[in-house]
Amino acid sequence: MARSLDFDYDLILLDLLLPDMDGVEVLKALRAAGRATRVLVLTCRDKVEDRVKGLDTGADDYLAKPFDFGELLARVRALLRRTPLDVSASLLRMGDLELDTRRRYVTREGKELRLPAKQFAILEYLMRHANQVVTRQDLARHVWPSEPNASNNVIDVTVHLLRESVDRGYPVSLIQTVRGVGYQLAAVSALVPPPQSAQGVSSSQPNRAGM
Known part of the structure; x- marks a missing residue:
């Protein structure tokens, strides 16, 4: 475990069956x-x-034994193609939503949102491309690097679950659907009541016609 924390690696291959402890604990x-x-x-x-x-504990990919060495190399290459972490941009904000990539911590209105790994990855990608339309293909390549042809249904279900955590119960919905294309993270104004009718306004004011 000490080695995994002593240096900043590009990628770690982690076997869960370690001699002294469970690899899941190392990941945590x-x-x-x-x-x-x-x-x-x-x-x-x-x-x-x-x-x-x-x-859900934080692995970026998972490969069960026995596996083909060629597949392992392909998955490694796919993970390394991901954009390297920009430490200076580790804290992302959109309105009252904050995401800390280094601590893997998300809050909205100061309340912590616990997100599984895939939902966290989608939210981070949307926040790094805020106010831009992100296609389902973009999400598949970034969030499912070993499955670039992940079905639209899988992506849509994962985004739906993410919305339940990020937007449900808040007056402003941040994750918008762009029909037929994908998604967009954008701050939109909360709905406001329609203005009172002219008749309603005039009835509350004194009649000045005779002045």
Whole structure:
């Protein structure tokens, strides 16, 4: 574990079956320390719940044993193609929404939002491209690098769950759907009541016609 925290690596290949501790604990410590290093998990744990746990804990990709070495290299290349973390831009803001990429911490109106890894990655990508239209293909390449052809349904469901955390219960919805294209993170004005009719306004004022 100490080695993973002592240096800033481009990528870590993490086996969950370590001799002294569970690799998941190493991953938790890495993210708790604010390290955004790309992590590719290698393990013989191939059950769906194991994959979900690994990804939700902060893994960027998950490869079950046995695997083809060529596939491993392809996944490594895909992860390394991701835009390197810009430390100076580690704190992203959009209105009352804040995302700290180093601490992997999200808040809205000061309230912490706990997001699984995929939802966090989507939100970070949208915030780095705020007020721009992001296509589903963009999200597939960035969030599912080993599955660039991730189905639109998978992407839409993940964005829907993200919206439930980010927008539900707030007067301003930040994640907008661009029909037929993708999504956009943009601050929009909350709806305001329509102006009173002229009749309603005049009825509350004294009649000055005879003055």
